[in-house]
Structures are given as structure tokens and as C-alpha cells.
Amino acid sequence: MSPQLILVSDKITILGGGAVNHSDLARALDLAPSLVAADGGADIALAAGHMPDAVIGDFDSISAAARAAIPKDRQFPVAEQDSTDFEKCLRSVEARLILGVGFLGDRFDHALAALNTLVRYPHKRTILIGDDDICFVCPRQLDLDLPAGTRFSLFPMAHVAGQSGGLRWPIDGIAFAPGGRIGTSNEVTGPVRLTMDGPGMAVLLPVEFLTPVAEALMAVEVAGG
Structure with a gap:
């Protein structure tokens, strides 16, 4: 050790x-x-x-x-x-x-x-x-199966961009930044896949989804890259 x-x-x-x-x-x-x-x-x-x-x-x-x-x-x-x-x-x-x-x-x-x-x-x-909420840093790729209508908020803690599937408002082509564009109060429409170009994006979800988020993060080899 x-x-x-x-x-x-x-x-x-x-x-x-x-x-x-x-x-x-x-x-x-x-x-x-x-x-x-x-x-x-x-x-x-x-x-x-x-x-x-x-x-x-x-x-x-x-x-x-x-x-x-x-x-x-x-x-x-x-x-x-x-x-x-x-x-x-x-x-x-x-x-x-x-x-x-x-x-x-x-x-x-x-x-x-x-x-x-x-x-x-x-x-x-x-x-x-x-x-009410859980918060974690999005790894470079994240797959989550959540019920349609689930609140899904993204808050950048650095300059970061990415792509999404399964969100009502896709994040593709958006440059997120503190003091700039943020992604709060998005909504799940189907299985969610996020692909980020680097670390720095915080994800906030209702606390009742702690277990599926924990399982998803443990399936990622290195969170945040």
C-alpha cells in the first residue's frame, strides 16, 4: 500500500x-x-x-x-x-x-x-x-438507463463539451463553461449515453437513482479520464 x-x-x-x-x-x-x-x-x-x-x-x-x-x-x-x-x-x-x-x-x-x-x-x-440530489463528475463515457421524464442536470466546472443520447435537449455542439452555457433541468427520454471530451462536467440527479448511478460508475474503468 x-x-x-x-x-x-x-x-x-x-x-x-x-x-x-x-x-x-x-x-x-x-x-x-x-x-x-x-x-x-x-x-x-x-x-x-x-x-x-x-x-x-x-x-x-x-x-x-x-x-x-x-x-x-x-x-x-x-x-x-x-x-x-x-x-x-x-x-x-x-x-x-x-x-x-x-x-x-x-x-x-x-x-x-x-x-x-x-x-x-x-x-x-x-x-x-x-x-434530494446526488452529484458526481461525468466520466468520458457514461451509460445510464433511467425512467423517461427524469430530471437530468449538467453543470460545467471547467470548459467541456460532449455528445448525448437519450436527453430531451442534446448537448452536441455546445461549449459548456463556468459562467457560460450550462445544462441544468434537462430531461431523460430514453437510455442515456454521454460522451465528454474531458473531465469537468458535474451531473446532478434525483437521489433515488443512487444505485444505478453507482453501478454505472463502477462499470467505467477510470471516472473522468
Whole structure:
């Protein structure tokens, strides 16, 4: 194992310190049972009856009670302040699938920071789970079979273009960019295929489609290219 890696597992849930719906956490752990807490996410994990496999972060939010309850060999403080706790976790784990819970709630700045981290690590198959939506970075090719009428939003975090099938409004020939053209509130008309020319496109879907999205991302050799 590389010394930079703290946990290697097939599927990992990363739990943040933001607002967490326990049903969202349960849904994530059903799919990805290895649990990593991002700093204060350790307190949320313990309160929900889960012992984290690892706690990673700068440890400015975790309580003394949580530190006392969690075995020392599962605690990995990272002192640097140039990255968020979510990024510290994401770069320290390796898995076929990573789910993030507790990063799209309370604070909009934290949600934007988490989205920024996703785009910076496109090779990690990572899905952020919120109360209503899931968010992930589109790999170079994505195939999804979703019900007709499903809301399908695309939000560029970089200059990116691509082609689509199965969307009411095709994206072919459109140059997407932050502060420019975006693709929110599109709609599924049939089996969806997206082909992107590079990483940087965030996809947002209703949370009930977490499982098919997880399966689709795990079928992709490298998410984001």
C-alpha cells in the first residue's frame, strides 16, 4: 500500500460534519459499508451507532469524547490547512466506489468546496449524496438507463463539451463553461449515453437513482479520464 493511502476497500462511504439525514447515511452504507469520517463526521457516525474504520482531517471539529471513543490506530490527523477535510479523505482512500454524505447540507460554501474537490479528483468514482440530489463528475463515457421524464442536470466546472443520447435537449455542439452555457433541468427520454471530451462536467440527479448511478460508475474503468 502506498504510504499516502490510509484505507483501501472495495466501496467506501465518507461522512462529513454537515447536516446528515440518517436515511441517506443508511443508504450509503448499504452500498459502501467501509466508513471514513471526515473530522467532525466522527461524532455523527458515533451518534448514529457506527464506528468509523478511519477518521481523517485536521481534527479541529471532532469532539474530545469522539477521540476517546475511537481507537487511536483509526485516527489520522492531517495538520495542513490547504485542503478541506473532504479532500484529505478523498486523496487518502482508494476504492471502486466512494460515496460522500454530509457535504451538501448546511453551508453552501462547503457544498461548493466539495464539488470543486470532485472535479480535481476525476479518477475517483465519487458520488455526493444530499437529501434530494446526488452529484458526481461525468466520466468520458457514461451509460445510464433511467425512467423517461427524469430530471437530468449538467453543470460545467471547467470548459467541456460532449455528445448525448437519450436527453430531451442534446448537448452536441455546445461549449459548456463556468459562467457560460450550462445544462441544468434537462430531461431523460430514453437510455442515456454521454460522451465528454474531458473531465469537468458535474451531473446532478434525483437521489433515488443512487444505485444505478453507482453501478454505472463502477462499470467505467477510470471516472473522468
